Amino acid sequence: MDEEVIPTVLTDATSQLLTMKKKDPDFAYINTNTQWVPVVLKDSYKLGLKTKYMVNNYGIDERTPKLAVEAAEGVMGIQDVAYWGENVPGMKTLMEFHQKHHPNDTHASPYMRGWLWVIMTVEAIKRAGPSPTGESVKKALETLKDFDTWGLTPPFTYTSEDHRPTNRARLVMIKDGRIVQMREVSVERDMKWIGK
Numbered sequence: 001m002d003e004e005v006i007p008t009v010l011t012d013a014t015s016q017l018l019t020m021k022k023k024d025p026d027f028a029y030i031n032t033n034t035q036w037v038p039v040v041l042k043d044s045y046k047l048g049l050k051t052k053y054m055v056n057n058y059g060i061d062e063r064t065p066k067l068a069v070e071a072a073e074g075v076m077g078i079q080d081v082a083y084w085g086e087n088v089p090g091m092k093t094l095m096e097f098h099q100k101h102h103p104n105d106t107h108a109s110p111y112m113r114g115w116l117w118v119i120m121t122v123e124a125i126k127r128a129g130p131s132p133t134g135e136s137v138k139k140a141l142e143t144l145k146d147f148d149t150w151g152l153t154p155p156f157t158y159t160s161e162d163h164r165p166t167n168r169a170r171l172v173m174i175k176d177g178r179i180v181q182m183r184e185v186s187v188e189r190d191m192k193w194i195g196k
Helices: 014-023 037-047 064-072 091-101 109-127 134-141
Strands: 027-030 052-055 076-079 168-175 178-186
Touching: 014 037, 027 037, 037 052, 037 064, 064 168, 064 178, 076 178, 109 134
Parallel strands: 027 052, 052 076
Antiparallel strands: 076 168, 168 178
16 A cells, blocks of 8 residues: 655656655555646656556546657546537537637536536526525535436535445547546445534
């Protein structure tokens, strides 16, 4: 068991990986964003580590295989939101908006999450009544049950006791320079996971 802390802005992870290499782990979990994951993967590849990597939902998306190239091969991660162009009901609306307002941009999971949170916020404000306050918007969010997020995620449910929007995600792996979906995973909505 080992834990290595990488700086918020990362240009080199060699020192942390050399320390980790002494422990010779079979697996490592990377908990950072897509901007920094390729640095860790490339440095690991350069050092010849055989460790298999699992990456959090903010650290793996369509950009990861392009940025880390061969160092990304076999890396696994959690996908919590549809990727750009995926065949889900709301993608048509997103693509039409994209084409109309910024057709030359490229998009990845942060763009999708932006849409997701706007969808959720608009719904909560609608439900909060004619003069929404922070508290009324929070209470409105807590009324969402199996709320359709246009297919960008599994349906969302919030309660006054549990603010985890979903207990489902997809396990993905990078193969041949592409992200491939392996399977959907889920955990029980057990309150012990949130300290209750």
